[in-house]
Amino acid sequence: MSEPTINFHIQTKITQFKVPTELIKKNFKAIQKLIEKQKKATEDDIRKIKNSSKLPTQLKLALVRKTIKSFEQFSLKLQSLINKDQSYASRILARLENFKELEEFTVNRNKSYTEFGSEGMDKRDISNVSALDEDDQNLDLHHMNLINWYREQTNLLIIEYLIKSNSRRDSNIGIQLLKCMSKTNPKLTKLIDYDLLDNFNKIYVSIVKEHDISLVISWFNENRAFLKKVNSNLEFEINYCKFLSLVEKGEVTEAIKFSKENLSCYGNMENYQEQEKENLEENLRKLKEIGGLLIYLAIGGKQTSMENSSVPFSTRMITHSPRYKEYEKVLSNERWDSLSKCFIDNFVNLYGISRNHPLFIYLSAGLSSLKTKSCYCNTENSIFKTDEPNSISQGNEPLTLTDKKYRGPNYYYKLLKKINHCPVCSPELYKLSRNLPYAQLITSIFNNPFKLPNGNIYPFDKLLVPSEKYLSEKNDLLRMGKVKDPLTKEEFLIDECVRVYPA
Known part of the structure; x- marks a missing residue:
């Protein structure tokens, strides 16, 4: 199949239906828990009222009012969860309608049934023709409305990338762009799970940039059942980072106590299942690394106060140790990278979304179909050599062109007095395209x-x-x-x- 069909687009966008489906399941379980909790609480309240025959009337009325108020609060929470369920369901319907629009832009190339008619054909022949029609519904790539549909999908890819790659918790440029574009096209908000992606970004930024684990702890508690089912190692990574944070703050006693309560259990092999062998090896390695640090804390940590000191903890306590470099690595930012990676793995596994940005996937597919060995990023055909500097004289002074800023048509081709609009050679896409395979293109057929x-x-x-x-x-x-x-x-x-x- 050389041309895209409706089925092709549905297969490439299958994750658009996976995320809201998982959100509906999660929300449904929350409704079940809320109902069971309220049912038990109401039964207990009614039992108290029935068994309190000797209580004064005013106290009985107070118990009744408390029960009614509790039920009203339950109704509000239940209605909020129901609204969420309807919102998630509307996203699925909106995405189905979005793909249904493609039916207007199809070109049916199978004319056998319409040309010869259905008379004289048995049921098997008719079913075969119908199947061919369904598989052969190619899209009219020159249809103006189809081009607009592709533009809309491109906007969604850009918005999703901006939301996920935002580096600030307080404001998200992807959300701002979505709100701006939804004023003219309201259905965009239902075609992307912006709230989930924004929550993912906030947690990720809080870990990597701010070294704050409060959000990831909250997310872990919300999804504890699923994470336990898939043998997640996220809880250990959280406790590991929290312990080292206490060490850096100089809270020695709290760090030792925390390690006994929350880290010592991970050194026992009996607490692991057979499928958690990889987690066991990694956790034991990290526990061994902090073992010597715990000894320092237990022996001399109480006498060292760091709260009012401007000298880092690792420098004051471990500088004179022959294993200082190993402790310095333990107290580095590597632990936050490990925690963020573990969080991403669990988040992706929970909602079935792609680890990579879909925008990069589509760009890679398009660039690899355009990339040839004539592109200037090939060192054999470029002045950008890795082994020796290259320069072009501009006026009286030679201009070195090893800097990345000179790549692409804005500098490189102007200096060479050439014109090139190749996206593969552009400075914006050079980093993405340089490792892609070459396209097997034949522009003309020559003899032999x-x-x-x-x-x-x-x-x-x-x-x-x-x-x-x-x-x-x-x-x-x-x-x-x-x-x-x-x-x-x-x-x-x-x-x-x-x-x-x-x-």
Whole structure:
């Protein structure tokens, strides 16, 4: 299938239905717990009222009013959860309607049924034709409304990327952009799970940037049942970071007490299941690293006060130790990176979303279909060499072009007095495109194409028939039974070249 169909788009966007489905399940369980809790509380209150026959009337009325008030609060909470359920369900319906719009832009290329009619065809033939029609509904890529549909999907990809990659907790540029665009297109808010992504971003930023674990602890408590089911190691990572934070603050007694209550249990192999072997090895390694630190804390930590000191904890206590470098690594920011990675793994596993930004995935697919060996990011065809500096004179002064800012059409091609609008070579996409594979493109078919071992294809005459400019060089190569790649300057044996036949 060379052209996109409706089924292709549904398969690539399947996660759009996964997230709201998981949110509905989670919300439904919250409703169940709320009802069971209120049911038990109401039964207890009624039992108290019935068994308090000797109490004065005013006290009985007070108990009744308390029960009524509790039930009213329950009704408000229940209504809030019901509204959430309806909101999540509306997201699924909106996304179904969004894909249903594609039916207006399809081009049915199977004309057999409409041309010959249905008379004389048995049920099996009709079902086969229907199946072909369903699979052969290609999209009219020149339809103006389809182009607008793609623009809308592109906007959603950009918004999702901005929400997830926002570096501040107080304001999110992706949310602001979504609110701005939803004024003209209200359905955008139902086509993206902005609240979930914003919550993910806030937790991630709080861990990596602010070294605050309050939000991730709250998220862990909300999803404790699921995390226990998948053998998550998030609780250990949280306790590990909390212990080292107490150490850095100089709260020695609290750190020792916390380690006994919350970290010592992870050193017991009996507390792990068979599937948690990887977690066991990693946790034991980290516990061994902080073992020596605990000894220092237990022996001399009480005599060291750090609360009013401007000197870091690691410098005051462990500078003179021969294992100082190991302790310094333990107290580094590496623990926050480990906690954030563990949080991302569990979050992705819970909601079934992609670890990578979908925007980068689509860009990579498009760039790899455009990337050729003529792109300037290939060092053989570029002034951007990694082994030696290159420069172009601009006026009287030579201009070094090893800096990234000179990549792309804004500088590089202007200095060379050339025009190039290739997205693969652009400075914005260079970092993403440089590691992508080359596209296997054939812009024209020439006679007798031969493929060299490096994958390049040239006409037979260009490889073997020497030109006047390179007459002696090619004759020498041909005598040795070799040919030279005009692009990469590599030499290969003629026997290693293969005749190819374009499809």
